[in-house]
Amino acid sequence: KSTAASTSLSSPFNGKTIVLELGREISFKAKQELIKYLQEQQAHISYILTASTDYVLITNNVDNYKTRRAKQLGLPLVNIEYVYEYRRLPPGQTTIDINKFIMKSVEDQENFTNTGTISVIGPRANAIKINKLDLTKIKIWNSDDANLPCFDELTHCEVAKWAIFKETNDNSDVYFALELQVIPEQYYDRTMNDYRIRFRYEKQTIINDGQQKNKKVLIQYAFTDDSYEQQQLFSTYYYRVATMPRVTRIREMLPDKLGSKLLLRSLFTHRIDTQILDENVGQLIESIWLESIGDLNKMLSVAPESITLKTIIEAEAALLELKTTNDPATALRFYSLIPHRSQYNVDLIKNRRALTEKIDLCQMLRDMLTVNELTNWNVKAPIEAKYRALKCHIENIDSSxxxxxxxxxxxxxSTDSGEQIVIHQIFSVAKQTDAVNFCTSISNQQQL
Known part of the structure; x- marks a missing residue:
């Protein structure tokens, strides 16, 4: 153990913030193993690209917005072979020239494919430019302002930078979320948006009186088309919050707690893809999976794996049509597409609840089909694939x-006095759609 600890301390990944942007040739399992290895080397795996990122690990066929943004920020794009090469080093050797693996252009990618190395022209220069911003000249808008400028954050907008902080006090916790949101120029429509760049500041104060938690939320915005000004504003707020006493930066915030819907959506997907499941969550997922397959086999007269996505889409369309037309022929068409055993053939025109349940059934079949692609309908399929198909974040709540x-x-x-219930585990479950669509502006409400 001491040898492993000393090796991780001398690792070039120790303390580094790394973003993975890998092609399809890297399988999900290989990616999970890679993340685990880097974390063992004391690296922090980030899912959002920011100026504080140290490396962006890529395969030589990746060219997207994130890699282009990394180049704009001056961040090194490092071929994933750098990690594999480091792992192959003989015992006692802990250094390797990273410059040979840094991608700078298309020519670099071709050279790396052909020779396995990249010619090094010179070291990467790091320059920090200190600028002062006069905040009094920037208008700050409250989220409830009636004249708040229009800014569509959910269609084509992207989070360029973000940071979450936590201030810990005796009876309260204060969370700060900073975001720099950008609409790419090719999607910017002046008729739909007043500005292309928006800074978002959120402060949540959670007061714990021992019995319940009271939350106060403040959300503010600043708008401009000047990217330099917005970056300086972000940096100013970042420095102001980061230097406050009892404040620490949080990199593993739960996806349904804080931030804009845009940030929640980004964090949610990456959190599920990279979450390392503990034993209790794994057992819960296995139970849900077995119960779902068992219910489908009991209800349907055909094997669930024989139903194609095209059939599911047609069945959903029939159900939606049935909601408005009440046409018996449409109900028959649904049952012909998704054959049921006779005892489960209910009247969908008179029983509206059953109609809703059939819509949910189609969604379940969609989810099962997703896992089918990953596991070939294997009941003993990898637990990670089953978890991803659920499309929700599940976490075990600590008993303390x-x-x-x-x-x-x-x-x-809520139980009778003569009953005794032993509670072994309690799980927190968050769905992305619920977290994104939940209306936080209504007081004294919470997701159930």
Missing amino acids: TLEFRNITELIQS
Whole structure:
């Protein structure tokens, strides 16, 4: 263990913030193993590209917005072979020339493909330019301002930079979320948006009185088309918050807690893709998976794996049509597309709840089809593939937390005095659609 610890301390990845942008030739399993190895080397795996990123690990066929943005920020694009080469080093040797693996152009990619190395012209220069910004000249808008400029964050907008901080106090926690949101020029429509760049600042104060938590939220914006000015504004706020006492930066924030819908959506997907599941969550997923397959086999008169995506789409269309037309022929068409056993053939015209359940059934078949592509309908398929198909974030709540105790008390208070319930595990489940669409502006409400 001491040897492994000393090796990770001398590793070139120790303390580095790394973004992975890999092509399809790197399988999901290989990517998970790569993330695990880098974390063992004390590297931080980030999912959003920022100026504080140290390396962007890529394969030599990746060219997208993120890699182009990395070049704009002056961040090194490092071929993934650098990691593999380092792992192959003999014991005792801990250094390798990273410059041979840094991609700078299309020619570099071709050279690396042909020779396995890249010619080094010169070292990468790091320059930090210190600028002062007069905040009094920038208008700050509150989120509830009636004249708030139009800015569509969900269609084509991207998060260029973000940071989340936490201030810990005796009876309260304060969270800060900073975002720099940009609409790419090719998608910018002046008739739909007043500005192309927006800075977003959010402050959440959570007061814990021992029994319940009260939350106060402040959201503010600044708009401009000047990218330099917005970057300086972001840096100013970043420095102001980061230098406050009792404040630490959080890199692993839960996706349904803080930030804009745009940031929530980005964090949610990456969090699920890279989450390392513990044993309790794995057992829960396995139970859900087995129950779902069992219910489908019991309900349908055909094997679930025989139903194609095209058939599912047609069945969904029939159900949506049935909601408005109440046409018996449409109901028959649905049952012909998704054959049921006779005892599960219910009247979808008179029973509207059953109609809703059939729509949910189609969604379940879609999810199962997603796993089918990854696992070939293997009941013993990898637990990670099953988890990704659920499209939700599941986390085990620690029994020592206030949340666990409150839920336990609520459960115990709802049972008869003669009953005794033993609670082994409590799980927190968050769906992306719920987290993104949840209306936080209504007071005294929370997701169930």
